[in-house]
Amino acid sequence: MTVSQQPKLSVRGVEKYYDGTPVLERVELDVAPGSFCTIVGASGCGKSTFLRMLLSQELPTRGDIMLDGRPLPDEPTPDRGIVFQKYSVFSHLTVAENLILAKEFEAATLTGRFFGSSRRTAFSDIEELLERIGLTAARNRYPAQLSGGMQQRLAIAQALVKKPAILLLDEPFGALDPGIRVDMHELLLGLWQDLGMTIFMVTHDIHEAFKLGTRLLVFDKIRHDPQAPERFGATITYDLPLSAPVAGPRQKPEDIATVIGVPFSAEAAIPSDPNHP
Template identity: 60%
Template sequence: MGFITVKNLWKEYGQQVVLENLNLEVERGEFCTLVGASGCGKSTFLKMLLGQDQPSRGDLKLVGQPFPAEPDRNRGIVFQRYSVFPHLTVRQNVLMGLELEQKPFLGKLFGAQRRQALQQVDEMLEAVGLAHAGDKWPHELSGGMQQRLAIAQSFVMKPRVLLLDEPFGALDPGIRADMHELILNLWKETGTTIFMVTHDLNEGFYLGTRLLVFDKIRHDPQQPEAFGATITYDLPIGQTDRRLYDSIESSVSRTARALSA
């Protein structure tokens, strides 16, 4: 039994089919990158993994049990836009999740519990390179530093599954390279299972252990919503030659043109 199992999964909104017949098995600690044209259901799949959305048909299981219907502390997410609290300092941003988990009604920790939580926060800020910025406000940080903060917020909760929805898409190339190194280091240290959506095929091949290509293999110009995307390639990264890379790039580009027509 895999850590995460997807079997005959479909997602439909009324007459619109977004995903059709997804089948996938992911082991604990894998790093899966998801690529494909815009509109091929990659972010929808992340929402189902998070618990924000539910499959229309099929099975989505975590260690043999249905995924929890609501987001919980076992699943973290980082978006392209920096999801931080502007009214809290860097340190307070990272502390908030731990406080809400342990004291959901008060939202505050005291005494030994607070000292222990702050130690975790400071260790995480050190790991993401923000130890010097603990007392700063989010608006005082650069884009790359804000994204480091968002990553720290997720990793401090020690989620079993981390979902990344184009987390580096708004960053400059040099900063993106630094963020790639950061996320790979944290993944190796924690063993977290990661799913990351990216529109950059090179980034998809560079990061992680496995590349999943979402594509529409059926098209009807008269009924564009009749068919959904599925996983057309499921590749162990490091075992892919240039010809297959070119084939994937061509397929993604062709689907993007069809969707925009």
């Protein structure tokens, strides 16, 4: 991470409470443009809450999140794309219709819909994109007729149509087979290298986090009250640059897995990508 640049996103003293119970506390973060931050942590440690706050789906109880030095809008906007684990694409639209939807919203204020020649133009404009995500043959199918991997490829492509500066991924590959995941990693890394957006990705898979990210954020509780386990919230306990040479005792996947209480098994390891920087 270069210090001279203005951070793309900075988080200052963010806390999040649900009904008086702290989930996150004292979160501080500066992220350089073009970073790929992977976020791991035990279940219920607030990593998805953190991602939802970056999306403005939820607002911090205290503290500020700044995007390019300005406070985040308080509702989701096109500058931040999102891919959820499921329900990310529109079930009533075909693959191609899902992909032209953002352009329809932009061009047709009143109807939100293209007709006739503009519709044909929009469909021909997405040929290349369909090719890239391998859904050319499935262009007229509905999401329910696609496999899980195809649906997530569509979801990622759809989220990138508006060219968001920040892409948020909430366990996007959590429901996919390991083999399919490797393909998805390649697609995602390729798109990230081409488009240069900043990515935040929540994952349960510690290998995925190490393989994809340029920076690993670990969420965990640092303060514990044995009499009141709900007393304290989680925060970022480890912030590891992954592109830099690995040093120190806690910077292997096994160690992080132990720290956050995620079972680690060598068989589950996903082969690392030699092309990845």
